[in-house]
Amino acid sequence: MSVYSWFRRKIKTSPRQERQPQPSTQxxxxxxxxxxxxxxxxxxxxxxxxxxxxxxxxxxxxxxxxxxxxxxxxxxxxxxxxxxxxxxxxxxxxxxxxxxxxxxxxxxxxxxxxxxxxxxxxxxxxxxxxxxxxxxxxxxxxxxxxxPVTSYEKRAIDEAPNESVIRGPRESFVESLQTNTTLIRRRIKTAELKMEFLKIGRRTKTDVVVSYIEGICKPELVQELMKRLSEIDIDGVMGSNYLEEFIEDNPYSPFPQLQYTERPDIVVASLLEGRIAVVTDGTPIVLIAPVTFFMLMQSAEDYYQRYISSTWIRWIRFVFIFISLLLPSTYIAVTTVHPEIIPKRLLITITSSREIVPFPALVEAFLMELAFEALREAAIRIPKSIGQAVSIIGALIIGTAAVQAGIVSAAMVIIVSLTGIASFIIPHYDLGLAFRLLRFPIMLLAGIFGLFGIACGLILVYLHLLSLRSFGTPYLSPITPLVPGDLKDTLVRSPWWLMKRRPHLQGPGTRRQGQQTRRWVREEEEDED
Incomplete structure (x- = not known):
């Protein structure tokens, strides 16, 4: 039994105080x-x-x-x-x-x-x-x-700043719970759409709505989510992240186990797949459960472009997610432990560029990665009017000055820049943040053990992903465990007329298309025969 399982068992078996205390006699x-x-x-x-x-x-x-x-x-x-x-x-x-x-x-x-x-x-x-x-x-x-004549100033509905698309709708959620539920209800005009109301927080009494489609979402999934939410006992809830940290399966994992979005169309599409949305008053961020790794690698743009283009973009994402995680580690391992596998001309170029660098490749990579992370964080915190200019100028000046001063090599600047660009391709910010965090221990393993250390690090990450669950749903499904019917929307994005059933692990697997889909194509083929 793992330490985490032991603590979870102790927490579940220990007596809990009531979430809402009974009114006192006074x-x-x-x-x-x-x-x-x-x-x-x-x-x-x-x-x-x-x-x-x-x-x-x-x-x-x-x-x-x-x-x-x-x-x-x-x-x-x-x-x-x-x-x-x-x-x-x-x-x-x-x-x-x-x-x-x-x-x-x-x-x-x-x-x-x-x-x-x-x-x-x-x-x-x-x-x-x-x-x-x-x-x-x-x-x-x-x-x-x-x-109930409540009325107060609120932000107007605008385009989602962090999830922009080219062909999709431009609406995004706001901080008003009533407006957000209306944006969902306006798109799903059926009596099966349910919205259950909760109040969480002893002081703030924050309004929370749990939304799902009856007959598509599994009843046990709804019961489990409502149970976890009802057990939350906290003074106040300022945002949906408060709830996320309380209800996720493994709180010690760097990987997100719930999806969040500020786009109503993504929430509606998730509800139609049999998932649940948690809408919190005072925040434009809506939580979606359960979630898998491959869902976090999907973007809203995938479903508004042609399926051939969307599939190609998905392959690019998966290639660059490995570049984001492994490129600095591979460079360290090859230049430090396995220089014999590099072609001679390339080895001479790399060696000549590192001739005056006083640090080993591992220290050099750590310094550059930390500087890049600092620049990225500074670009977020400083005012938007000067943020982009400061980040670009800072990166150019620091990179050029560091190479000219002989602190880092030009090859390392290229490696870190490619890694940073690759990390921006990941659609979900928290997933990209998890890979940015894991990049440093894998770099350390590469500097000590070379390619063998990278292989060990990847195996540990893979085993951790295999053990993760999101409300009982395996994190790597439908690859592990293999669900052939759900592969149509994983590594590829099949055309809509081929995705006739909903995902098996989220909903009951009912049909979402009629039997007559693209019948005109079959009739034309029969006429030609």
Missing amino acids: LLEEEASVSVHIEDRLSWLQSKLYNTADIVYRTFTAAADQPCALVFIRGMVNQETLQQDVLKAVLYISASDGADLRRQLFDYGRFPVTSLQVETSMQQGLQAILDGHALLLVEGDVRMLNF
Whole structure:
């Protein structure tokens, strides 16, 4: 049994505290002590929301001289809707006494507001205010009207900055949960599309939606994901990465075990394959589970170009992913341990370029790779207006100066530059980051053991990939284990009319095409015969 398995068993068998603590006796007594008088309930709310200048307490008198109050957070509600559809509707009620007013107020048909709710608990009313709703309190009644008139500034839908395409749609997710679920719902117009709602975070109470297509997604996959999400006990969730680190199968692996995207079309395509999407409020990044290594090597552009071109681009990606991982290590191994396998003329060129370099090839490669990583990180952090110029000028100046000063050789600059370009070809950023991280230990093995060290490093990486699972799905499927039917969208991208069934490991393997697909082609062939 591995150390990781032992720790996982101990964690699962150890007693866990409840995710949401039960209301204390003191809290229940406080709510029971609040009377039906509006002053007492406003005092209770003010005692909970003290030192909060953005809370608005709007008191007024309705028909029959009945005191009422609207409580909401300034900047989180639509003021026009609140005045026109709520406040004006209350003030226009004509009632003979307080009982008649309350009877008319709690008639749902009087207010042109959707999703109107009646709250009977002060704690529920407090949570409604914090959610950005408007709460109406009426003298003499414990019931409160909860108006979901939330409205706040949000970013407009724009093109995905990190997943651009040439022929595909330009829309991307934003930080609004409602907008993101609408972008998904607009593309899948079926009742089988399900969206289950969760709140995660004791302080932030972040809204999370789990989306899947019933009848395509495996029910046990949905149950497992909901179970892992419900066990999360944390103060706050600021982004989808918080959830990713809690629910992934192997948290100590450098490889991503969930896919993330900011494109609605990728999420919709994944749902149609039987996968699940996790949409988190406050972030444009949507998680998709399960995922495999070959899914992370696919790009949205693959499905908007002709299948011949897409297949060629995929082969280029796989070639360059090996270049990104192994090119510096191979150069170190060949020049340091196995110089006899290099042609004489090339060996003389490499040796003459390294004549004045004071460091061995391993140290030289480490210095150049670290400098390249620093330049890449600096290009991300500095302002965009000068980031590209600084990164290009910095790389040119540092590379040229280092070669002229004799610190590194020109061949090493070429090797590191090719490696950096190759790492940019990987579509998924976290997958590229994993290979960039693994590049350094493999370089160390190459400097000590040569090509034998590289082979050992590749075997260890391969064994680790074989052991990885993403919600029970093997990470290297459909290659290992071999699923011949799913190979049509792995190393190659077959034409759509040949991919008649959904992936076997994600969904039930049902057909996604009818029997009449491309029937006109068969009819033409029969006519020619």
